[in-house]
Amino acid sequence: MDPGKNQSLFKDKPIKILLAKPGIDGHDRGILVLAKAFRDAGMEVIYVGLLPTPEEVVDTAINEDVDVVALSLLNGAHMTVFKKVADLMREKGVRDIAIVGGGTIPDADKPKLEKLGITGNYGPGTPIAEIINHITERAAEIRKLKATGE
Amino acid sequence: MKVLKIEEIVQGILDGNRRAVSRGISVVENDYDTAAARRIIREIFPHTGHAQIVGITGPPGIGKSTMIGNLSATLSKKGFRISVVAIDASSPFSGGSLLGNRIRMQESLSKYGVYMRSLANRGLNGGLSRSVWDTVKILDASGSDYIIVETVGAGQADLDIVNLADTVIVVLGPGLGDEIQAIKAGIMEIGHVFVINKMDRQGAFIAMKDIEETLAMSPKGEWKPPVIGVNSLNGEGYEAFIEKIQEHRSFVKSHSDLTMRKFRTELQRTILEELRRRFESDISHFLSDNEEIKQLVRDKIDPYSAAEKLVKKIA
Ligand SMILES: Nc1nc2c(ncn2[C@@H]2O[C@H](COP(=O)(O)OP(=O)(O)O)[C@@H](O)[C@H]2O)c(=O)[nH]1
Ligand SMILES: [Mg+2]
Numbered sequence: 001m002d003p004g005k006n007q008s009l010f011k012d013k014p015i016k017i018l019l020a021k022p023g024i025d026g027h028d029r030g031i032l033v034l035a036k037a038f039r040d041a042g043m044e045v046i047y048v049g050l051l052p053t054p055e056e057v058v059d060t061a062i063n064e065d066v067d068v069v070a071l072s073l074l075n076g077a078h079m080t081v082f083k084k085v086a087d088l089m090r091e092k093g094v095r096d097i098a099i100v101g102g103g104t105i106p107d108a109d110k111p112k113l114e115k116l117g118i119t120g121n122y123g124p125g126t127p128i129a130e131i132i133n134h135i136t137e138r139a140a141e142i143r144k145l146k147a148t149g150e
Numbered sequence: 151m152k153v154l155k156i157e158e159i160v161q162g163i164l165d166g167n168r169r170a171v172s173r174g175i176s177v178v179e180n181d182y183d184t185a186a187a188r189r190i191i192r193e194i195f196p197h198t199g200h201a202q203i204v205g206i207t208g209p210p211g212i213g214k215s216t217m218i219g220n221l222s223a224t225l226s227k228k229g230f231r232i233s234v235v236a237i238d239a240s241s242p243f244s245g246g247s248l249l250g251n252r253i254r255m256q257e258s259l260s261k262y263g264v265y266m267r268s269l270a271n272r273g274l275n276g277g278l279s280r281s282v283w284d285t286v287k288i289l290d291a292s293g294s295d296y297i298i299v300e301t302v303g304a305g306q307a308d309l310d311i312v313n314l315a316d317t318v319i320v321v322l323g324p325g326l327g328d329e330i331q332a333i334k335a336g337i338m339e340i341g342h343v344f345v346i347n348k349m350d351r352q353g354a355f356i357a358m359k360d361i362e363e364t365l366a367m368s369p370k371g372e373w374k375p376p377v378i379g380v381n382s383l384n385g386e387g388y389e390a391f392i393e394k395i396q397e398h399r400s401f402v403k404s405h406s407d408l409t410m411r412k413f414r415t416e417l418q419r420t421i422l423e424e425l426r427r428r429f430e431s432d433i434s435h436f437l438s439d440n441e442e443i444k445q446l447v448r449d450k451i452d453p454y455s456a457a458e459k460l461v462k463k464i465a
Contacts, residue, residue: 013180014245039246044270049253056260063265065172
């Protein structure tokens, strides 16, 4: 194992992440490339292909008890779909699963997503290392929250 | 709901609450040797014993996950509560894992509200993960009628499932070529039901005959493992398949020695682990003592004698 890949917080307890592409447009090889990159960075990656509805995304995240849900959309529906995922999480009282976004997201939408707790929001072409760093930071917050309640 | 406390997790598991079940599994997976994990298992254990644990093993790509989707749907329709656990291998290089079994069953899981959890084996050999033993206890206590466990799928190496499951389903099929002989060497003895999947494919009947002949030559116990052909794309053969699973459940229920054997095996493993944990620090302390080691090397003490002496001292 490369030194530093599995920082002590995640040693023997890898970050668990759900990679979800809500919706039904199935032509995105990009998400499998991401899944493999996350695995190679030491994460346990739930890869489901398509999860048609935000309800399914949230149920799957809860059942798998992931640290992070990574949502990806290339069709411009992020303001409705990502928001719905965040709303459902809140309705179900889940505040210990982080949501990060990605896809074709105009800069103007990013602050609105951040307000909903959806961070990252990287566009295509972002270096994968940057995405992984961000996910690791969010996962660290979540692990701390689970351990201490704050 | 805020962050869950242990007593909320325990109560939630017994109430069948999904969040509590999920978090409970995370605790036994990530913190299995902690007081919290042990407390969960201790408190839920009296409520286990109802579920039938059905293990599904067989080579990669044979259709195990697809089959679990079908079984979940069919058994849910009959009114049973189903839970699924599927195990994938962790990468020995990064420690990460791509948990992809869900893809093939997601539709049934969503449609019938079936609980499913993916686990990485985290380096354990034998087709299971360390955490699966406690995971099935949690799912059992949460009210499942059937818990279906998919093994990693490394063919002949996936033998541990026989210690975990009440009923072991060995899935084989056409097109395995010479590989089938190697796979058979390990798994013919552990199956309670043999399923030939992909009956729509050429060579399926030959595969079925091959397995039947091998079984005919094997020593016979009281349970005669049947061989069933199914097509997981259209559901053909599933009624007969499920009947066999239920028949085996009755068989297990009427043979209390099987339950005892299972418990004995798990207890043995747990005792060995407990011993290791207990003496781990003594041993590593001894091993890192340069003076001790130097002396052993100088006096040409063989490793057996040195180990015996250490064990006498610490045990
Ligand atoms: N022709 C045919 N293909 C099947 C059948 N069952 C599963 N498959 C396909 O076999 C492939 C592997 O299935 P999967 O369930 O992932 O196998 P696993 O690796 O054993 O879990 C998928 O493409 C399935 O669609 C079947 O009965 N007939
Ligand atoms: Mg599979």
